[in-house]
Amino acid sequence: MTPHTPVGRPLRPQGKLLQEDARRHHRSLLLQQLFREGPASRADLARASGLTRVTVSDLVGEMLADGFVSELGAPAESRVGKPPTLVGLAADSHHIIGLDLSETDRMSGAVVNLAGTVVARHEVHVDGAVGEQAVELVQRLAAELVAMTDRPVLGIGVGSPGVVDTLGTVIDAPNLAWTDTPLAARLAEAFELPVFVANDANTAVLGEHTFGESGDGGLMVLRVGTGVGAGFVLGGSLLHGHLGAAGEIGHVVVDPSGETCACGRTGCLETLLSAPTLRRSVAEPGVDGPSVLADVGTRLGEVLAPVVAALNLHEIVLSGPAELLDGPLLDAADRTIRERTMPISSTGLAVRTSKLGEDVVVVGAVVLVLAGELGVS
Template sequence: MTSPRKDWNVLSHGSAILPSHGREHNLSLVLQTLADQGALSRADLARATGLTRVTVSELVAELLHRSHVIETGTQEGKRPGKPSTLVDLNRPGLRIIGVDLSGIIPFRAAIMDLDGVILQSFSSQGRGATGQDAADQLLELLDTALAQCQVPVLGIGIGSPGVVTDKGIVLSAEKFGWRDYDLCSAVEQATGISTHVLNDADCAILAEHTFGQGSGHMILLRLGRGVGCGVITHNTLVRGAGFAAGELGHVRLHAQDTAECGCGNIGCLETCISLPAIWKALSEGQPKDQLDQQV
């Protein structure tokens, strides 16, 4: 039994480390290996991860207790003796929820299975909210999605505009007026579910890398509320020292540009080629061919 994810591109996720350096790392390593390769025996998991068989057995026992993995049957025909029991992600019994905050349209959320297949989607009722109103709108959307989910939710993933740390803190997102806002903790406290928050362009490039036509070295340019860019090199997401790698929207393109940006600077790239800027220019009568040259 194998998983459809066997042929997907996967990010580098490291290798086994000492137990004192983090049991959660090794639990994640086992889960990632099953996600990449499909159902495996404990012995095959040990070989794939570099962990000892005893450690793998302990980790699998914990993951079985958490209902994150299930036993799926026996492995026949590989060698003499008792057939090995296969374990795999609990694909039928768990769901994940993804949220996109980047679009011009209202916030969007989706219930997905562990292979990323969208089962149901939702949109928020309002648009243009900022500050705490934007956060409240997000939580209402999550309440709606969670109410429709009939099986346990393993985690929530959120793609947000702006500079986002590895802890899910939005350092700056002028579209929402968020600064040093711990969005991850706010969602986890409201839902009780493990949450991951990432820059929207980084989310987009991870999706393309995994499910699309991605490669080990790639750049993805995203136009939406602003202008963002995701970067992957050597199958590793590049985030930068200040988590601002790829923030092209606030680069000044021409010295003569004077349009004021929401970040407080003037002449930023997104003042002329973000979707709101393009729509504004068209509504003010700027010729389409001139706009094409500008973009």
């Protein structure tokens, strides 16, 4: 997660603050329940959360006032006696702006409701904008999206290329020529809204985990685009890594005598697997496309086998151009992983493409806001 940390807040809560934190935590418990399980009565919420009926009624009252939940009436199959009133997440009470900066030619974004449904979309062409110009382009895109909704905006979430720190500063994104660019702070200042920025593969894995029917058994999303990168959700949490650089699997060397990579080194997985390279490879005259894709899939499987064995993953999701990834490439990767690991490592593993398609980064950016502001994901 990339938290929006209010400046000056003590790292450890003290005295009164602890009580406020507890209240916020309890409220998140209830919202999380409604978010994941759907509408429930106050009694259901008390049972599921372990909070008292009084506390639940109090918190529900507060959330009704804020508009985050609404009363839905009694369930149809209610038994004898006075039927309990159900409360549910008011999905359109607030909207969230999600941005995807990971594509080379355009920046895309969407207005998304609290249930993860895209309400409106917008995009801007990059036209070679880099550095400060690219930051201004992000601001323009965000402003246009904010203008497209009449609901209160809960916050802005951004999936950015490159390495991003936990404060939402882009440490290094070569394509946009960003170095130590405080993107979250810039947007927060411009819009006076909470802003959360994370690497696009990390937002993708959050999107898939929350809205892609994924479990908590260990999920990897491999993004295949201009570059190749991965995001991991392990034990229900996004993996950051020691220096915030988890997921840089596109730059594992698979062929020391291979082609020069964008990173300056030689024979990285990305030199075989990036979308432009795949497109070029299958279009070469006289080439058997499916067999080329299967060869790349085998190399991918060889890189992923140690990761699968180490983590005992539940799901690997490939995200990118389906016409290239789905089919011989995915099949060969899947087969190679199983050939190169013990049955217990791969028995419970599913290798598939994303169900969210190209929305996965935008929707994942929205999850950053849901998690940071409401404590749900």
